[in-house]
Amino acid sequence: MFPPMLRSLLRKYPFRSTPTLLRFLHHPIPKPPDESTAAATVSYLISSCGLSLSAALSAAKKFHLKSTANPDAVLALLKGHGFTKPQIANLVSKHPAILAAGPEKTIKPKLEFFAGIGYTGADLGKLISSDPNLLLNSLEKRIVRNFYLLKTQLGSPAAVIAAIAGSSRLLRYNLSTMMLPNLQTLRDHGVPALKIVMLVTRYPRVLMKKPDRFTETVKLLKEMGLKPTLTKFVLAINVMLGLTTATWERKLAVYRSLGWSEKETLMAFTRHPYCMLSSDKKIRKVMEFIVKKMKCEPAFVAARPKLLCLSLEKRTIPRCSVFSILESKGVVSRKRGVHSFLLISEKDFLEKYVIKYGEEIPEVLEAYQGKLEFAGLQASALGSRTISLKFWLCQRATSNI
Incomplete structure (x- = not known):
């Protein structure tokens, strides 16, 4: 006989929910650790991993120490591959469950792979501590496959490492549905191979945008008169895809309030795309100085937008x-x-x-x-x-x- 509360749920969800509820009965929610286990976890995170008290208390909510054998083995691997104490602390603080991962089957093969492609010592620690999920993703199905796919696209391991430095997600995401269509769009619109490599290595996150939006941006920049063969075209892609529509409209409003027409603003953007990344406060201060103190017209700055990016x-x-x-x-x-x-x-x-x-x-x-x-x-x-x-x-x- 089911308890009254469960009978009520079964009446409400008589068919589809029944198997789920029965599975729930067989696999109850695990109980939180007792005080002694929690205290031991916090103590271990502080003494062995280098976490502060507040960071250890937060991490202990996601990791419960049952035995020190596995965590000790994980830490030994990290130290053996040149991770610094701050990097280990940062890694464990971000992803404490890493201490429960299999040292030989999960952690070691990935560390050896990254060491093999050029990441050693503190550089390897910097990469992993910034993105702990790299140790948990499939090595063969994702990381290795993405690395060699990027190498094919960029031409050299050094270029791949430069791209990864800009966004380690390149090794974790499905590039076939995200990056590759955007690279093809660039080729279709006449962007030279060297400029494509520049975009991937300097601004890799831009290439992770949805293909539809990426294609629309490339077409819009061409309509503005920017030539795909120029470096400014790549810079403009990075700027435009990095700004939300609301931010773009706000920038237009700022320049409009300072005496620029929309035509002048777009002309300035095509000449020096980064003028749209200067803060509103800086734009106003620079314009006020050049117009009021130097007695120049607003159009003078619009024709020389790089002035807005100088200190x-x-x-x-x-x-x-x-x-x-x-x-x-x-x-x-x-x-x-x-x-x-x-x-x-x-x-x-x-x-x-x-x-x-x-x-x-x-x-x-x-x-x-x-x-x-x-x-x-x-x-x-x-x-x-x-x-x-x-x-x-x-x-x-x-x-x-």
Whole structure:
């Protein structure tokens, strides 16, 4: 005779549920560990695995120590393959059930495989601790198969390892339904093989997007005028697929509020896709400085969107301060364009402006070091804190040794 509660359930679900309920009777939910077992688990996680008390308490909810034999064997394997103590602690904290996995059948073959393809010591520990599921996925059916599939697509083990560094999920997911269709889309639209390898090795997560969305993005970028043969095309794919629709619309609204038309915004994106990744706050600060302080039109920045990705405090303001000083001395002219100051390499800027004019116009050095606030000041009012250019260059050279 069934208990009253069970009879009630059987009346409610008379047919399909009965076998399930009977199986439940034969396989009751396991009881939680007693206090002594829980205490022993926490103690082991702290003393043997290096977890903090809070991390051990959290991990003990998912792993119950019955015997130290298996966990000890797992830890010995990890240490033997060069895992550091912090890496082991991180691994166990993320996935404590790894201590219950079979050392010889489950853990060891995978560690040996990764060591064989070039992962050793701390590098192997970094890979596994960042993605513990690599030790639990099927070696032959998933990991090995995906590795050699990637090698076929990319051409070398080094390229595969670079891609895995960007997303270890490449070894765990079904690439036939996710990545391979997207790679074929790139080929169909004329993206060169080298650019495809660049995308896979630098931005592998993008290729894990749903094929329909990936294809739509590639077509849209071509409609914007981006040529698939250019590096910017690959960068634009990464940016566009990395942004949600809401974020994209918000960026358009930010630029619109700063005086850009939608045409100018899309033009800026095609010229330097990463302008859509700058924070809203940074975009506003850079635009305010260049438009208000440097007296440039918003369209000036739209035509040179890379300016939005430069550090305002470390590059833009100091260089504009140097420009202002040299302009006031008649050394440079706005006809050359402020952007020529901002976009050249650090080495060229140092040689052409700081070293060249530093002795003659000492304020240039202070402006370059960021010691002078840019406010359109005349150079004649800036001579109170100059230092020797030769002394500064000597200090700079010494600090770079």
